[in-house]
Amino acid sequence: MPRAGLTPAVLAEEAARIADEEGFDRLSLAAVAKRVGVAVPSLYKHVRGVEGLRREVAVRCAREFGERLGRAAMGRSHDDALRAVATAYREYARTHPGRYAALQRAPSPQDEEASAAFYVGVEAMVSVMRGFGLPDSDAIDAIRALRSALHGFVELEARGGFGLPQSTEHSYRILVEALIRALRDWPRSAPEAGG
Template identity: 35%
Template sequence: MTPRKGLDLPTIVAAAAGIADASGVEEVTLASLAQKLGVRSPSLYNHIKGLTGLRIQLAIYGLKKLTAVINDDLKDKEGDEAMLAIAAAYIAFARAHPGLYELTLRAPDTGEKEYAEAGRVLVDILVGTLSYYELDADMSIHIVRGFRSLLHGFASIEQKGGFGMPQAVDESLKIVLQAYLKGLRQS
């Protein structure tokens, strides 16, 4: 079957990302995507390997977008300033792209080379930023995991409406991150 003119993988992934961000990842189905694109579902199979393949492409797309946002905010920064910039970019991405963000959380299957590479690039940026603190390789991974967990917990609670107190949410994040980084400098 010949692919439909004007329909390509980037167009499909962008449309699916729009659905995920607007309505949630579970609303991304081949039927909803085909409807949004004005095609029949079978036309999508010329570009993706079913719903699983689409979700993998969405995760790659999300990881690349998150990496780009972090890189943009990270320029010419180091140490605590760099870590705070990464955190701000991460939280801003989670706020702006809740569906894509959800898809960036799972560790990629090593059999999916492009997916694994997109995840590795992001981890490498974080580990590289941590070189300022003169940590060994193993400790850097532990610190990346903790940092990511802190940010995900914050993003997740915020997305669920769990911060109902009047204090500024961004200020809370900054205070928690400063405490985390103070502990990092003391270790």
């Protein structure tokens, strides 16, 4: 008999905790079942196998991550907004490594719920880009560049990729300041040729 109160949301939260502790790639139905005190077959009433569980985790974490970025940017603009978002981004990746790993694969466009959850973070970033005067047509390119830089740093940091004794805190601040300068002088999209 399934445990009372067991829902996809409860399972996703417990799975997210396990992912943070053991790694998203090591997330299994058996680990979640053990943690919530049920047999593995009982989970199939709530999630569609391990891929369904991982999807639930990704959706939950995408909303959580996007909301954190949005709160960081709230009431700030331009440089201050980007600094705050970059700090929130790194902090989330550091404190929730498994949840952060769940965010690294874009959802299927046919999965409307997952796409909407992942878009929460994009909306926060679009508002930051508007503070730099970037039109929506340029914002996605700028967001991709920003995400690539921040992700590269936090991923290298998490994997021990910075072995020199200089402060990574200082290096991250320098990276963010360089990104601010790049956004101030962002190349504007040229009109389509022959249009």
